[in-house]
Amino acid sequence: MIRNPLVRAELVKARASRTGPALAVIAPITCVLWATLQALVFDGLDALPAASRVENVYAMAQQAYVFTLILGVLAMTGEYRHQTITWTFLTTPVRSRVVTAKLVAWGLVGLAVACVSALATLVSGAALLAVRGLPVLTPGVPLVLLGAVLSTTAYALLGVGLGALIRNQAVALVVALLWFMYGDYLLSSLAPDIGRWLPTGAARALSGMHMQAGALLPAWAGGLLFVAYVAATVLAARLVTLRRDVT
Amino acid sequence: MATAITVNNLSKSFGAVRAVDEVSFTVEPGAVTAFLGPNGAGKTTTLRMILGLVAPTAGTAMIGRTPYIQLTSPITKVGAVLEATAFHPGLSARAHLDVLRTAAGLAPARVDLVLDQVDLTRAADRKIGGFSLGMRQRLAIASALLGDPEILILDEPANGLDPRGIAWLRGFLRAYAHEGRAVLVSTHVLAEIERIAGRALIISAGRLVRQAELTPDSTDLENLYLEATR
Numbered sequence: 213m214i215r216n217p218l219v220r221a222e223l224v225k226a227r228a229s230r231t232g233p234a235l236a237v238i239a240p241i242t243c244v245l246w247a248t249l250q251a252l253v254f255d256g257l258d259a260l261p262a263a264s265r266v267e268n269v270y271a272m273a274q275q276a277y278v279f280t281l282i283l284g285v286l287a288m289t290g291e292y293r294h295q296t297i298t299w300t301f302l303t304t305p306v307r308s309r310v311v312t313a314k315l316v317a318w319g320l321v322g323l324a325v326a327c328v329s330a331l332a333t334l335v336s337g338a339a340l341l342a343v344r345g346l347p348v349l350t351p352g353v354p355l356v357l358l359g360a361v362l363s364t365t366a367y368a369l370l371g372v373g374l375g376a377l378i379r380n381q382a383v384a385l386v387v388a389l390l391w392f393m394y395g396d397y398l399l400s401s402l403a404p405d406i407g408r409w410l411p412t413g414a415a416r417a418l419s420g421m422h423m424q425a426g427a428l429l430p431a432w433a434g435g436l437l438f439v440a441y442v443a444a445t446v447l448a449a450r451l452v453t454l455r456r457d458v459t
Numbered sequence: 460m461a462t463a464i465t466v467n468n469l470s471k472s473f474g475a476v477r478a479v480d481e482v483s484f485t486v487e488p489g490a491v492t493a494f495l496g497p498n499g500a501g502k503t504t505t506l507r508m509i510l511g512l513v514a515p516t517a518g519t520a521m522i523g524r525t526p527y528i529q530l531t532s533p534i535t536k537v538g539a540v541l542e543a544t545a546f547h548p549g550l551s552a553r554a555h556l557d558v559l560r561t562a563a564g565l566a567p568a569r570v571d572l573v574l575d576q577v578d579l580t581r582a583a584d585r586k587i588g589g590f591s592l593g594m595r596q597r598l599a600i601a602s603a604l605l606g607d608p609e610i611l612i613l614d615e616p617a618n619g620l621d622p623r624g625i626a627w628l629r630g631f632l633r634a635y636a637h638e639g640r641a642v643l644v645s646t647h648v649l650a651e652i653e654r655i656a657g658r659a660l661i662i663s664a665g666r667l668v669r670q671a672e673l674t675p676d677s678t679d680l681e682n683l684y685l686e687a688t689r
Binding site for chain 2: 217218220221224225228229230231290294295296298299300301302303304305306455457458459
């Protein structure tokens, strides 16, 4: 199916290690838990119209982003941590090709995790809403799920870019998690006007979600902005860390 | 076959430290070339510059007539054994080789072949995390052989090998050179390398201080080394 040997080699690595498959299983479970929580607090959120609240249940498919982000970071920094980067660069000495192959391969892995997560969220969300006698679907639900799949996939790419830029695995993970679980939200609440321009704001726009403070960009613009962030981290990695000596 | 490796005025500085200082030499096919020198003399840095892992401050290193990083399928031209510990501990030996094999676009049968060559067939499906140092070293050699290269570059390959492993490696490198291929090997084990090397390059404090043809049974390599690195 996939012809490019470098991408195929990355997929062999993804299958062979234990962390990857484990995170790929935890991601949809987390989404189901979040969707359950949304369905349980449904009545308490009556400031929002019922249709938005239904969509918010399914929007929990986006919570898989943490795991695809981690997968991307681990994919790149694991090479430095275990010094397999030496074998990788001996086989493929043009280093930017390695990063490109990782972006493609882990984009595909991210897409697979995102699809499974969206499916799990859809099934569990619909069941919960039906059991509670609430409306199960709205016209906006397909777009919400599509947006969640796109943004979850995009976070895998951002993880690879960050991992290429920050070679130390522990540091890269801490930076990625602090930044994307808390940092952007904190900044957005301090300065609502810049929130939409941050990666999290862009991802939320892409996934059709709402932020409490400040309006988001349109979905397409959010998607483009997020891709620009990925491109910026990869470019920074090429200029700074990727060309460093491997000793 | 033409000259395998040509190193020309190669230099590398780490900050103020001149790790490698205008080193020039060639490595010819059909012989084992010993790369000798004290710890910190610049052997590893030189080998890593030849392999495109470390960028030279000045000078060039060519595989044939091409820098390593411009080779189209590098592991089919040059096999390298650099560090015994550089494996993902969660992978099996077979999976590790399969990743490299896939990335290089080589035939799947190569994996079983090199596993057999280094006598790791029985351990092929065990996790590398449980491997002994000697097994890791043999896996590193298997990785280097995957592309059936014309040139082998080995950094301290005897590290961690037991006497049987060392005897195997000696026979293997000798046979490899006899087939008309080039072998460049850095080592501290002079008595060992003396038995198979046709040439010695001695580096000290970043400078190439001696190049010598070796004749089995007539050259005292230890004396040569001690004199050159004084």
